[in-house]
Amino acid sequence: MELKHIDTAKLCISTANMRAKGKPDLSHILPSIRARGVLVPLIVRPSESADQFEIVAGKRRFHAALTVAAESGEAEPLPCAIMAPGDDAAALEASLIENVARLDPDEVTLWESFTRLVREGRSPEDIALTFGLTELQVKRTLALGNLLPRIRGLHRKGDIDAVTVRHLTLVSKARQRDWLALLDEPGAHCPTGHQLKAWLFGGASVPVSSAPFDVANYAGEVVSDLFGEERYFADTACFWAAQTPAIEAKAESYREAGWRDVVVLPTGETFHSWEHERCPKRKGGKVFLAVSARGEVTVHEGYISIKEAQKRAKGEVSQDDKPVRPEVSAPIQNYVDLHRHAAVRADLADHPSLALRVMVAHVIVGSPLWNVRIEVQKAASDAIAESVESCASEARFDEKRRAVLALLGFDPETLTVTRGYDGEQGLAGLLTRLLDLPDPALFDILAIVMAETLEAGSVLVEVLRPLLGTDMAKIWQTDDALLDLIRDREVLGHVLADVAGANVAAANEAATGKVKRGIIRDCLTGENGRGKVEDWVPKWMAFPPAAYTARGGVGTVSRAAKVADLDASIAPQVEPQPFQQAA
Secondary structure, three states: OEEEEEEEHHHEEOOOOOOOOOOOOOOOOOHHHHHOOOOEEEEEEOOOOOOOOOEEEOHHHHHHHHHHHHHHOOOOOOEEOOOOOOOHHHHHHHHHHHHHHHOOOOHHHHHHHHHHHOOOOOOOOHHHHHOOOOOHHHHHHHHHHOOOHHHHHHHHHHOOHHHHHHOOOOHHHHHHHHHHHHOOOOOOOOOOOOHHHHHHHHHOOHHHHHHOOEEEEEEOOEEEOOOOOOEOOOHHHHHHHHHHHHHHHHHHHHHHHOOOOEEEEOOOOOOOHHHHEOOOOHHOOEEEEEEEEOEEEHHHHHHHEEHHHHHHHHOOOOOOOOOOOOOOHHHHHHHHHHHHHHHHHHOOOOHHHHHHHHHHHHHHHOEOOEOOOOOOOOOOOHHHHHHOOOOOHHHHHHHHHHHHHHOOOOOOOOOOOOOOOOOOOOOOOHHHHHHHHHHHHHHHHHHHHHHHHHOOHHHHHHHHHHOOOOOOOOOOOOOOHHOOOOOOHHHHHHHHHHHHOOOHHOOOOOOOHHHHHHHHHHHOOOOOOOOOOOOOOOOOOOOOOOOOOOOOHHHHHHHHHHHHHHHHHOOOOOOOOOOOOOO
């Protein structure tokens, strides 16, 4: 699809739009459009009228943009993805995808939708573009196809969290059954979240049940647990020395049995069922061997890739084509890869400037070994979200982020620098860009990606404040979003005293919360005869923070207490350096 900005006067709602009729609800989207404009492109197609376009998906964004234009008196062109004209089926599909994304379905429902699109020939990259997601997010959702149906059902109901599900997608179904057995066992501790990762991958213990070879002929040591219910290989290196040729022998036995091809996946790499289609042996199906980090071997018989199936359907590939046996076997390739890796790693340790660029590329693009999460600033209400989105600090940060997006050559409407690279070459492609940048520009990029991944409500925020010299009184402005949230009578009385003085608070002690909040607003704005209070910041938000009562429960205060002993060591020895805009 072609991407371009189109004037609102040239846009209208298409009859193919699933929500063409009725007035759209703009309550959730309007604050964001006011603050940042339309970031996700509308999906349009040329109409029968010259130079006019029909909106297939994006009706709410269009109407929200019209509302903002009416408020400001200025109508900005909207970003649009232009479809081919006249294809009602494709237009209806686009509208369906748009509405599924808007309704924020659970991840299992998304998996069902994405899987259907893959079967129809859409690639993860296509789906990512359509849903406004990264390709990595789409692949993670599609990976739910690796789960047992019961685990997907538990995830749909919210009985297990996303981190637990992520780890389970990486292991074999046999290992998933082990985990479900623990879940069902009364009184047993069933690991979840990051504890599950350690349970699945953290130990060096390899169970004897993982071995495809005859353990009676194994030369290494085998140990048993206290109850003798499971035995383990004591030396993992010795185990893999026996396991690798056994896997190759298993693959060779499938080749001798007449299978067209046998693919041994790299150790730890998961077989993604959503990337493959069933194909029997007589029609050229392949065998895939997936080897887990614990040595378990899972055989997937009778599959071909989706891409190969599509080529066959077009007659581009013959089922009788015999695969050419690779020049090197999997063990030889493993030997070569590990020695090359060891050599490059040793040299990289001597080049910190290059290593820094490689690290920044990993943070932005991600990799199987790096999992960096963006702070999404999840708000408890629309009012809080609007308050944060429209504050001066967010506007200042957004300006710096856009400068870095331009520096890297990213799409200016990309929401974050982190995960914002969509080049075909992945890590290597971004690294080539970073190699051409001087260190000051690299530091600008690093500052943005670190800020995007800085956890809200963390102790680190308290540690960074004295290093940065952050002063909330200079950058924060009181708004109704905060005042309306203060419902506790005692706390509201203390806030009134903090703003208007103890005498005013005492005189209005019996007043309603609405009256007290009104007095606070008058003092902060200087209205209704009250003197204006300048630079007021609630004690909770100040640096260092404080509480209004002795009841506790103030998160910022408890976090500040944890770093109180570090004050001397983190006090800046020089003035903090301002953000340096890259040339």
